[in-house]
Amino acid sequence: MLYCLILLLLLCLSSTYLCLSLNHDATILRQAKLGLSDPAQSLSSWSENDVTPCHWRGITCDATSAVFSVNLSSFMLVGPFPSILCRLPSLSFLSLYNNSINGSLSGDDFASCRNLIHLNLSENLLVENSDSLTIYFLLVESRVNSVI
Ligand SMILES: *[C@@H]1O[C@H](CO)[C@@H](O)[C@H](O)[C@H]1NC(C)=O
Ligand SMILES: *[C@@H]1O[C@H](CO)[C@@H](O)[C@H](O)[C@H]1NC(C)=O
Numbered sequence: 579m580l581y582c583l584i585l586l587l588l589l590c591l592s593s594t595y596l597c598l599s600l601n602h603d604a605t606i607l608r609q610a611k612l613g614l615s616d617p618a619q620s621l622s623s624w625s626e627n628d629v630t631p632c633h634w635r636g637i638t639c640d641a642t643s644a645v646f647s648v649n650l651s652s653f654m655l656v657g658p659f660p661s662i663l664c665r666l667p668s669l670s671f672l673s674l675y676n677n678s679i680n681g682s683l684s685g686d687d688f689a690s691c692r693n694l695i696h697l698n699l700s701e702n703l704l705v706e707n708s709d710s711l712t713i714y715f716l717l718v719e720s721r722v723n724s725v726i
């Protein structure tokens with residue numbers, strides 16, 4: 579771990595660009611993109627060369643450049659629910675409305691979505707693993723306005 583940190587520091591010192599490009603939120607979004615098939619190239623603006631993801635299509639940041647909204651409505655995305663998005667620390671709005679997100683969902687998928695207050699997964703191909711999902715949403719009912 580320490581070794582990695584030292585290595586990272588050395589890399590940063592040798593290349594400011596590389597260091598800046600390691601934005602935490604952008605890294606998470608890129609990983610989410612890797613897990614999805616994007617036949618319409620809806621995520622083509624999600625470029626590896628950007629320091630922050632704030633100008634990427636579907637992404638909105640707050641004043642500190644932290645991503646608080648991910649709105650991928652009608653992007654024609656195919657694949658499993660990208661639960662890694664829950665690792666965006668400031669995420670409060672998430673919409674995947676009208677895509678082809680498939681597979682099953684469980685409460686675990688949302689376990690780290692701590693600040694989420696609006697979730698829209700309508701018009702997808704999801705099967706919900708209802709027990710754990712219902713329990714999860716009962717727990718966070720006061721925070722979540724809109725569910726599936
Ligand atoms: C989400 O994106 C869709 C399509 O770009 C847009 O029509 C809709 O208004 C957006 N929703 C919010 C809450 O910003
Ligand atoms: C769903 O997404 C498709 C592809 O982007 C679009 O053509 C269609 O109008 C959308 N439907 C709704 C109800 O938003």
Ligand SMILES: *[C@@H]1O[C@H](CO)[C@@H](O)[C@H](O)[C@H]1NC(C)=O
Pocket residue numbers: 656657658680681682
């Ligand atoms: C989701 O859709 C993709 C593309 O159609 C397919 O390859 C995959 O098997 C589907 N996954 C599930 C769990 O249905």
Ligand SMILES: *[C@@H]1O[C@H](CO)[C@@H](O)[C@H](O)[C@H]1NC(C)=O
Pocket residue numbers: 651673675697698700724725726
């Ligand atoms: C999901 O988003 C669509 C498009 O913005 C909207 O028409 C629909 O009412 C939303 N559903 C929920 C549960 O918020």
